[in-house]
Amino acid sequence: MLSSGLTIGAEKLKKTAKTTKTSILLVEDEKDQRALIKAILEAESYQVTEVETAEDAIEKLRVDNFEIVISDWKLPGLNGDELLAEIRENHPQTGFILITAHSDASHAISIIRAGADDYLPKPFDRASLLFTVSKLVYTRQIENENKELKTQSKHRNKLLDMIGNSSAMNRLFLRIEKTAPTNATILITGESGTGKELAARAIHQLSSRKEKLFLPVNCAAIPESLAESELFGAEKGAYTGSNKNRVGKLEAASEGTIFLDEIGELPLILQSKLLRFLQEGTITRVGSNQEISLDVRVVTATNRDLLEEVKQGNFREDLFYRLNVIPVTIPPLRNRQDDLLPLIKHFITIFTEEHGVGEKQLSSAALKYLLAYSWPGNVRQLRNSIERLVLLSYEDVISLQDVEELELHQRGSNKDYVLPSQGISWESHEKDCLLQALSHCNNNRTQAAKLLGLSYKAFLYRLEKHNIN
Template sequence: MKSRILVVDDEESTREYLSLLLTMDGHEVEAVPGAAEALEIARSRPIHLLITDLYMPETGGMDLLSRVRSERLPFGVIVVTAYGDPQIALTAMKAGADDFVTKPFEPDRLRLLVNRTLERRQLRDELEHLRQQMREDYSFLNMVSKNDRMRQVFDLIEQVGPLGSTVLIHGETGTGKELVAQAIHAASGRRDQRWVPVNCAALSDSLLESELFGHERGAFTGADRRRIGRFEAADGGTLFLDEIGDVSPAMQAKLLRVLQTGNFERVGGTETLKVDVRIVAASNKRLDELVRQGVFRSDLYYRLRVVPIDLPPLRDRREDIPLLAMHFLNKLAARSTPPVTEIDPEAMHALYTYDWPGNIRELENAIKAAVALADGTMIHRSNLPPSIVPRADRHSTLHPSAETLLDLDRPLPELTETIISRVERDYFAELLALYKGNVARCARHSGLSRRCVTQKLAKYGLDRTQFKEGSSAAILDD
């Protein structure tokens, strides 16, 4: 499909020149002398790109740009400025222009800017289509997917949610087991009652028993008052037992009794309590395999496995990677300044082809790290964690914005400062990734003082905690 370009300039010779040049490149061009005519056209029929002079009688190009952006008209904008007037151009960029070109025109540079702006606009349109898909077609109780297996999981949640059956969720670390469990609770008649999660792998036997069943005052050293356990807290609601495969045989026996009778006693107590709790359990280990190995009770396994749900790893549902990446980006947009709202094609390709051993959680952490490193509103390949884009790959070509940096129309001091800032920022981002956020080691490597490195990190908005082991680029446990 041809691109439709609207040219606005009060000089007839400029309109004719641009129309001829762009038509020769295969575009459909419409040229008008003023902003009023341009707005009428832009509101009445679709265009892909607006090229406008900044200096025109009556309504100038800056006012036209302001109206276009305030009305959220969906096309790119290139502004035309006088030679040697870079400050005005930068002001226009901040006001929402995609790029600028100076008079007199250089045909090759104009073609470059037009093609680049059209590509960006196409990318924005594709991302907006993804957002629309998430809102209308592929969203389900805070989860997004168009994968057939996941759509079957969504259907199963709708079926079993109202029944109150015990559910066992299997899936690798980071596949979203807790989100599925929350969705089951939300789809049930208990949705207005408490949702109570507990990570069974994070506690020792004695602490887990107290956490689940509560304890009486004086039950053990430090028990200075009665404490209500998670079973009592979840009475009438849903109790989520995460990583159930890691509990000991002794604790398995106590859990089995509660599941069979609904009765238990607090630690150090004699009063028998009865609760009405729906159990949803999850494990990144195959409980059937643990049963075969003799380390998990078969009777407890069958009590838990009334309704089994198996979650596929992200590498087996690659069609969801762009959807999920945009889902996380939308959640983070409000926390970044300026809001990071786009992912360029090279970065998206890197996300799509990576195997994601940490699954959805690793993808979310990668997007968080990339947003922290993004310079502007778009995530580039070089912003992704080193685990996704190896160091050799990220430096094999110019940074995606290098072409923009090497702009002969900009004054040399301004250009030099911008390039130095970019190099410094990328340098310290790489060091933080290499040393997992350790500022002292970054300082030794760079030959600078720790105070100087800290100032540089603050200057470029680099958060060292994003690079700590177990944080943004690391794979976290469920």
């Protein structure tokens, strides 16, 4: 078992080494020995540079990058130990294998302590040379990948102004970083308040257009009769009373990015004009036949299900596909629990600074409540709530009572319920609802939470509050 395991390991190591074309600096004063080692390594596709002395090696390392140095211990001038010290001092990333005639353990330990990655006792055969080298290549590769992951995950807590720690946001950050520098059309979807505009700004900021204009246009806010001239401009005299040429938003955003928000609201007739711009790169102003070429990046957003709009005949299918070249979906906040704490901390920091109030902290009960809430209004609602808490709490510590005063409602919870004119006792009403939901669902808590429109955490929080087991 053991030997087959080792064989697989060696094969894997060999493959790794072969595909990466590792550059090796070989330091060996004996000509025949040097030629032999070089030949063995080159036969395995390593790139080998040879030198005779440690002094030559130091010189070479100054001008070229080597991933690994393999050095004999006994050399004419500086010996292998001294070369190792120099390398650890000036090239800490370089791998180091020492070839030594002393095969005793204490020397091996002292070499490793001095910073060598491995050692090869003389005499060695081809297989052990290759195994030692490929093992080092492999571990270095893993180390590099780990380092990359670490810097990535540090970086991923934030992308410009976007805070997010959840795996969904990490994936989103990666997608934005990858596609922002291109000219691809991006369609951002997500519920209201999830951060669609923030994502569009990040895309612009991370593109080569960042010095130019980022122009947000809310398609739902333009009256239909004016929409065409707003977006595409109008020639003098195109309308009664228009005595000047009018530059449209697309022209105004020239060389920059236009962010067409609520794109689902764009009237059908303008949808074909936008499609034409996306396909041909040209527009015509209202009242003109002259085509104007424009270079504008188009980023759009919607909180509607655009495909459904396509099915309903409200949105052009060809335009949908043209806009949706890169889809970016921002999940609702309730589905990214890991973002809550960093967002809460972030908003407390920015609002205490902005309003010049002293440091604020959340009591653990207050925090628990905020973490358990489902935030139907997403990040916008969270942001507004934290701003209010920062401004309205009297103490340095924001209490549960402060949070309760926000009167955070679940989405739709007060639609079907008519409050009796004499009022109710909220606490006993809440307890009653919890018990009834549990009884309806045979004590299945997940289902009972759903029945009440609560997140599972929010439900458990309330069970605990009312001491219901």
